[in-house]
Amino acid sequence: MAALWLARASSQLARRAARRLPGRHGSGEPTSPWFLGAVPPPALGSPAVETSRRGFCSVRRFAGESSAAAAVDEEPENGFVASDQQAVDFPGGKVSFVAEMNFLPDSMKERINCYLVLDDDGRTISGSRFQEVSKELALKMYSEMVTLQIMDTIFYEAQRQGRISFYLTSNGEEAINIASAAALSMDDIVLPQYREPGVLLWRGFTLQEFANQCFGNKLDYGKGRQMPIHYGSNRLNYFTVSSPIATQLPHAVGAAYSLKMNKKDACAITYFGDGGTSEGDFHAALNFAAVMEAPVIFFCRNNGWAISTPTTEQFRSDGVVIRGQAYGIRGIRVDGNDALAVYSAVHAAREMAITEGRPILVEALTYRVGHHSTSDDSTKYRPVDEIEHWRTARDPISRYRKWVQGNDWWSDAEESELRSRVRKELLQAIQVAERMPKPPVTELFTDVYDKIPSNLREQEQLLRDTIMKHPVDYPTDVPV
């Protein structure tokens, strides 16, 4: 057994192991391959660990000479405590053993607690600690939440009227969208799933720009290539939405990796739903981020539904936050309909991610008030009164408004002024977007590669010739 391990270990590891061969073993102790329990990883929160975690890795299996990080050698000289019969070394570190067989329970006795700041009446819960917001910031957050809500309503109606082909709302998740965005800096990289247009709105994407993308006109930054709601803006550090679920999670780890390489004072944040946590990419991305100590916030919008699949059929764990621990990641569960709680949690998560160079998992509990999308009728699989309850009694915007009004920062007059102004602006934006010409046929072939190759140029010519020959069979409003 030892010979097998020795043969497999790198020469460096073997040399290091050879230096530490013990003179004696504890009596009666089996000769286990102790040298493979070389530098054990520090336990989370362990007070003995002083290592700065901004280095690449606190602990390496292979201690190369030019290894950038300090490999913390915590192990006692002879490999294990000679007289203590209770601990034994294995790859991964020392572990105590017990004589009794004991299966870990499938769940903890109690569910993980949920961080909350505002009660349903918009009053801060006594004793709650949260990140303070200035009046200016608080009002900006409120008005953007309202704007998001109105935007969703109007674009949804536009789809129903046949003016756009598809839309997807964030009803009920306005606090998640806006409050999390407010806690980030513009240098932080956002990798959305698709129910986070509020983050883009916060960063300065205009209603006209949203409309242009939904209508796929020539001013759309995506050049008409993606379905509605697949926004993207390099300038605002918001990665273009890609439909397949959870593919953005590994991207986020890659983006965080680039931040780490460039030693930037920023983090990556990626959003996904409860359904997304079933994808393989979720598990691997969390694992990677933990191993690589990447500064990324994994933000889960646990809204109870993945199209028609309720969370009871999605997983059997205590939601999503519990899984962080399985990967060695710190996590928090927060009321996603509480804007101040979301803001505080993301603020703290960002701080930790950047200064400590670690990933953080945030699970925001919420409810998907709207249908999954315009292609869905959720009343088919869930009770109407349940939806109504969440739409009214548990509405994040009303709750936050009560707090803002409670501070005398907002009035009903300002409320109606805001709503009518935003509504007007949106209707205007839609009109303009609708009338704007579509991208020309050339744009079908550009950006596949950095420069258009000859075979695509051929195909473009062929298409153009065909359109010229059969103009009645092609739309008149698409420039050739």
Next chain:
Amino acid sequence: MTTAFSLRAAAPATAPCAGVRSTSAARVVPVSAAPAGRGRMVARAAVAAKADAPSSAVAGKSDGHEVLLFEALREALIEEMKLDPTVCVFGEDVGHYGGSYKVTKGLADMFGDLRVLDTPIAENSFTGMGVGAGMKGLRPVVEGMNMGFLLLAYNQISNNCGMLHYTSGGQFKIPVVIRGPGGVGRQLGAEHSQRLESYFQSIPGLQMVACSTPYNAKGLMKAAIRSENPVVLFEHVLLYNLKEKIPDEEYVLCLEEAEMVRPGVHVTILTYSRMRYHVMQAAKTLVNKGYDPEVIDIRSLKPFDLHTIGNSIKKTHRVLIVEECMRTGGIGASLRSAIIDNFWDYLDAPIMCLSSQDVPTPYAATLEDATVVQPAQIVAAVEQICQ
């Protein structure tokens, strides 16, 4: 006479990379913009290998140095990583272990653990990580321990690598290189003998190249790293220990260009990767029998170098494709179709294609050999075509 639908006229009039020369001095050589119709824009500092002469490895004044193919790949990586701090490597066991085929040996010592990153075992995810890092300005080189494992990364490669530059309207680019050993080895079993070029060839937005000699391995690796597009670089498990003398001066090859291995007049044999060697072995026999085959290593699997291929067909009028892919949906199938589209009038015989059968690669050595095209078959095919 060309009608609007004549595709023949549309084949590239000039060689890819025409008009661009490399210099060993400057790394960044301003490349003149390709005017419309001149063919594809090239990677910076690309060498234009003349299409009609056999490519010679050591053309420079100095003697050059001998390397094995995997060392050539490593040289390319080291050179590019030294030149450009955004180039980084991800993969399983690429760090201190040096990579399962030693391509990245020593790199972690030179560039540190962060730039040469050992990843956990999740191909889809580390490829996705490469996409995300690429979108943020890095140039990752993602290694699949075996090409077959990259099937797990197919979603990221197709839906994201290939697409995100397009769907983002050009806002985000993904200059990743995805590489690894593939092809039929020696009794590695079906899962480790995959020819992924047939699966990937449809994905819009990708470029694919296959190296076959130490010389072209180094040049293609450098070109792939410098390319702004995602490039899949196919290496072959059995070719890593090929030895060749390569130039001491810096050189970069053109990704879209095919390589003239042996000029001839009787038949055009198109091949790539390991089959090039089977073809050259068959060529010896053919020469003894009085044939004069022209052998082209197509190298660029997506897109095909139809300029070089076309010139050859116009000369020989007969085509034999020798590949390792399966019969159905392989590179040969696409190449055949492209040749028929573009060069039908120049053909004096139907295009022949020798490929592996549509079976998983068996383990037993005798069976495995039977699935790979052997020199004897190539000789027989040429004799048949040239009747």
